[in-house]
Amino acid sequence: MAQTCYVCHGPDGRSGGPVASLAGLPREHIVRQMTEFRTGRRPGTVMNRIARSYSEEQIGAIAEFIATLK
Amino acid sequence: MAATRRFVLGMAGAAAALGTIGRPALAQGAAGKVVVIGAGFGGATTARYLRRANAALDVTVVEREERFITCPFSNCVIAGFRHMEQITHGFDGLRKAGVNVVKGEAAGVDPAARTVTLGDGSRLSWDRLVLSPGIDLNFTGLPGYSEAAAEMMPHAWKPGAQTLLLRRQLEAMPDGGTFIVCPPANPFRCPPGPYERVSVVAWYFRNNKPKSKILVFDAKDSFSKQGLFQAAWESEFPGMITWVAGRDGGKVESVDAGAMAVTTAFGVQKGAVVNVIPPQRAGAIAHAAGVAAENGWCPVNPATFASTRVPGVYVVGDAAIAGAMPKSGSAANTQGKVVAAAIVDSLAGRSPAPPALFNVCYSLVTPDYGISVADVYQVNEKGITPTPDAGGVSVRTPTALNERKLEADYTYNWYTNITADIWG
Structure with a gap:
């Protein structure tokens, strides 16, 4: 599921552009950012729309996978 | 129906999908021969992610061109702020990933013998075949229009x-x-x-x-x-x-x-x-292979992108009928990842994990003004539908965030990252 993130965040979560790299980010950080996007606490352009598509459990699973990226 | 039950698994299913993705290469078991027709967004992604998921797979891509020119950003060339070389990608990245790249045009498919015949008469055999032929223009669809x-x-x-x-x-x-x-x-x-x-x-x-x-x-x-x-x-x-x-x-x-x-x-x-811009249909090989319907496009199982018409054959990208997903590079990219996982599972005799389907389409209005539509899709008995109350288009009225400029930056970022994911 988290491999879909690579479209904007780069292959294996390593971005070649201004959008953040995900590789190396801890699970808790991803969960917090995604939850804040989802609830609107963190303003966003694209990620707020995307984050609303995922349940808390799915966000946890995505974060779990991203935390394995080196 | 087993498929329906699988769809309602919800989170358990999503975790299973992650399990598949997270499993180390080589631990996947079954080897096999996969032939992919087309090295565009759908085909090249499929080939690459097949090799990532299972390095024991023998993966061959058949492509008629030496290099792939992307439709995305071709409008920037037309408007004069990008050059053709910037939207053209070679296949060395695929080769480095262990994919065989064969230059040629697929002419026919024999689903019983599990072979594909190329324009020069040579034949490739496969255990699974992936068609990512893109579109053909329908020159008879508009009176007065033709190749000339x-x-x-x-x-x-x-x-x-x-x-x-x-x-x-x-x-x-x-x-x-x-x-x-x-x-x-x-x-x-x-x-x-x-x-x-x-x-x-x-x-x-x-x-x-x-x-x-x-x-x-x-x-x-x-x-x-x-x-x-x-x-x-x-x-x-x-x-x-x-x-x-x-x-x-x-x-x-x-x-x-x-x-x-x-x-x-x-x-x-x-x-x-x-x-x-004339009417379109799935690329010719899809019709020759018997996977296209009367409407010109290819019906597929929405969970695996396996053809509903010919066993062992998968269709990704613009040629496929993918429910609410648009015919876009991002869609083809995530479909390619779904097909790669589905083929690895199928060769190993496992039932497929629930698919993760996503799309984002950025558009530029000017080089500094971008807008987008993004959706995460659900797959169930209704097919492929966008997640309700989520996704959708850019904010209607920009705020102090300066969304239009940010999304223009994200548009260039998208191009850099998706092309690196596929051909880099």
Whole structure:
């Protein structure tokens, strides 16, 4: 599921552009950012729309996978 | 029905999908031979992610061109702020990933013998076949339009010589000329593409030929990101662009390339430059292989993208009927990842994990003004549908975040990252 993130965040979560790299980010950080996007606490352009598509459990699973990226 | 039960597994299913993705390579078991037709967004992604998931797989991509030119960003070439080399990608990245790249054109498929025949008569055998042929233009779909007519009224809907032809025509057009764009009915490749093209050409006109006009004769009554595009046309290029909906007489009945004229219910309109985007269908090999339906596109199982018509064959990208997913590069990229996982599971005798399907389509209005639509899809007995109360288009009224500029930056970022994911 988290491999879909690579479209904007780069292959294996390593971005070649201004959008953040995900590789190396801890699970808790991803969960917090995604939850804040989802609830609107963190303003966003694209990620707020995307984050609303995922349940808390799915966000946890995505974060779990991203935390394995080196 | 087992499939239905699988869909309601919800989170358990998503975790299972992650399990598949997270498992180390080589631990996947079953080897096999996979042939992929086409090294574009769908095919190259599939090939690469097959090798990532299981390095024991023998993966061959058949591609007729030496290098792949992307449709995304070809509008930037037409508007003069990108060069062809910047949208052209070689296949060394695929080769480095252990994919065999064969130059050739697939001519036929024998599903019983599990072989594909190439144009030179050679034959490749497969355990699983993936077709990612993209689109063919239907030159008989619009009276007066033909391959010869396209030399005068370019479609520029397959990038390359056509892209450069349209660019040259716009450069040669005198200030005050009329540029006519004729988008087709649904479904077609890149739903926001014609309107992005209108936008960035208007930007080019504003800077270089400000007295020029753009007339859009549309077969449709509505289009992708319409509210955002039309608001941008008004604020960025006031008075330059006229869009005529199909129901208001926008549907093109015929074209006359010699006269550079387009006939609609309104009568005959001449343009200095005319861009005709004709109706489309799945690439020829999909029809030869028997996976295309009467409507010209390929029905697939929405969870695996396996053809519903021919066993052992999968279809990804523009050629597939993918429910609510648009025919886009992002969609083909995530579909390729789904197909790769489904093939690995199928060769190992496992039932497929739930698919993760996503799309984002960025469009540029000017080089500094971007908009987007993004959706995460659900797959269930209704097929592929967007997640309710989520996703969708950019904010209607920009805030202090400066969304339009940010999304322009994200558009370039997307191109860099998705092309690295596929061909890098």
